Amino acid sequence: VDRASPEGSFGDTGVSGTVAAFPGHTMVILAVLMITLVVVVVVGNALVILAFVVDKSLRNQSNYFFLNLAISDFLVGAFCIPVYMPYILTGRWMLGRGLCKLWLVMDYLLCTASVFNIVLISYDRFLSVTRAVRYRAQQGMTRLAVGKMLAVWVLAFLLYGPAIIFWEQVAGESIVPSLSLSPAQLWRD
Template sequence: MILGAFCIPLYIPYILTGKWPFGRGLCKLWLVVDYLMCTASVFNIVLISYDRFLSVTKAVSYRINPGMTSKAIAMMVAIWVFAFLLYGPAIIIWEYVVGCSIVPDKKCYAEFIYNWHLLLGSSIFEFFTPLILVAYFNIQIFRSIQNRLTTIPQELSESPKSKSQVRRLWCLLKEDASFSDSETEKSCSTSGSQRHLSTSDRPRPSHLYSHTSETDPMGSFKVKTSRKLQRDKKIAKSLAIIVCIFVICWAPYSLLIIIFAACDGNCIKPYLYEISFWLLWLNSSVNPFLYPLCHVKFRNAFRKILCPYKRAESSPRPSVSF
């Protein structure tokens, strides 16, 4: 939103005329905001992927973790501070450190645009490291989902079905943090690696078999599990889409800017640089829509933030979020 409201409107007349008409002060502000927004966008993708990684692979400890809100706020603040420190000070004081400015009048770009050492180092922090982390987190999420896709059907195919087996299946399903039964979370977390529960720790049948019939609880449980596994497949696909779009939008610029600086801008066509530059902004534009489309929880969070009054007026229906 900030890119669309501030950065792009100032850049359009600059790219059309080839001249920056707004002065050096606004130029530096524009550069700081532009670099900050794009870098923070990448770091937030990493943080979201890390959060999803914990919620899927360590669901029980994730959901009962005390102080989760304060830790989340601290991580978000740290991301914005680090994103500013990566480029902000260099944009502001570079010309004073080196003793002169290389940016001509009526032009607006960073003073270090031809310093490929700095650009290579910043690209490692801004693109290559986030790419490795995002890929790792999402691969682990995908592997966890695939493990349940193979383990749970095998558990369901066995007979006879005892309550302990049902409880084991329930704990396996709990690994994706899609359910919110606190009593089940406590019992699963105390069961150890075996995930076996004592009789005294078992919750009431109504906690186990919501929307199930008394005559065939396992049949209803199979239907519910099958639906859950299908949703897991969709989540895995959505994660792959998110990673691919991130790579498509960031890889061209990260590679071109290093080559651009190494050859003093003589070996890269200007239109190629402009295309890669706009891809960065496209990624920041797509992400706020991409995540809610791929995840119900993000969609509900956006509704809660953007439509608080509408949410308060409507009576919420009990539902399970996948």
């Protein structure tokens, strides 16, 4: 914590030139809130997935899209948020280049897939209202729903995935350190 600054807020640079962590009580509160968020997201979406698996009456075309949304949101809560928590709390990425790249790909993929799933659900609801007869005739066609679900994941990956994966080759360098450096040290170099 920066001794010159009584607040000790995130982003203050201390004597060593590294970004200071939050004060102890603030870090504890943030950690508890983030852990609570992870538990709520994981458990809530796991219940949606479990309901879909257990109750066969839920398996219609529109509910497949809700399942797809629950899967993407579950993975955000189970992987993306927990991996990002140490960085938020300490101001340092301490998990290495490989996990950084994996986290970036997964975070962008899952968040984009989540948004695309919401768009797909909205479009599905639109069709159910504007073309009700044709829509009800297609409710048993799960192959069509699975194809749309796969398209969501492929398009979400193609939007950011290749750029993240191949950025180092295109740029000729990586700004992510192999060791743990603070963002302040990254910007200075």
